[in-house]
Amino acid sequence: MKVTVLGSGSAGNATLIESGDTRLLVDAGFSGRDLERRLASVDVEAGSISALLITHDHGDHTRGMGVFARRWGVPLYLTEPTRAVCAELLNGRERLVSYRTSEALEIGALVVDPFLTVHDAADPAAVTVTERATGEKLGIATDLGRPTATVRSALQGCHLLILESNHDEILLRECAYPWSVKSRIGGERGHLSNRAAAELALELYHGELCAVVLAHLSEAANDWGLARDVVGSALSRRRYTGPVEVALQERPLDPVDITALRQRRLPPQLSLW
């Protein structure tokens, strides 16, 4: 299974998951054109996308969903409350598929398990995606609010974790955002700090965790290197030696090939000779 974060942050989020001919997009927080441009930059044709699944109704996850789903005839997976709140992005010509946060979905070669978060949206979900043939598991865990027991349980056993590391608590306090925005971001239903992301990553660490991508970083209240240091140094205490990448707002990250990373971790074959 190959995973490409096409962009992440408060100005837009989208992640591409590929397994054979199955190409799943999770979230479409960029304009339709921008989404097509980002896909083209990683050599993927927009017309080859199998499905688009939206996690929640905020604009940084939904912006291009209607345009993209209509233009390319891509099935658009939404929960009912999310569809109701996003009505102005839809015109009835989309192939809508309703999903529930408590039920697994099969999409081609992939199984998607949505789970509820306490983020401040109408029906906030995060997802894990598992490749049926290999059991390779990805967690896309942004816009969490706080790491509830449901979140911590759902994210067990991931080979790749895309984890929200939104802000540094001191930078958030000192930045130019109005007080109301600061309290929303740092509140119980907002976004995870670097410190909270580090604690969650430590808790979720297991011997087969291959890669961590930090995502949804705040431009005003975080720093790329700081987020990586805080989470990376916590994980290194558990002898984690895999990559800790930081997703960017303006362009896609290089794809993370979970299969290749897992193979690299296997001990070399012992020779009998």
Ligand SMILES: [Zn+2]
């Ligand atoms: Zn968001």
Ligand SMILES: [Zn+2]
């Ligand atoms: Zn959100």
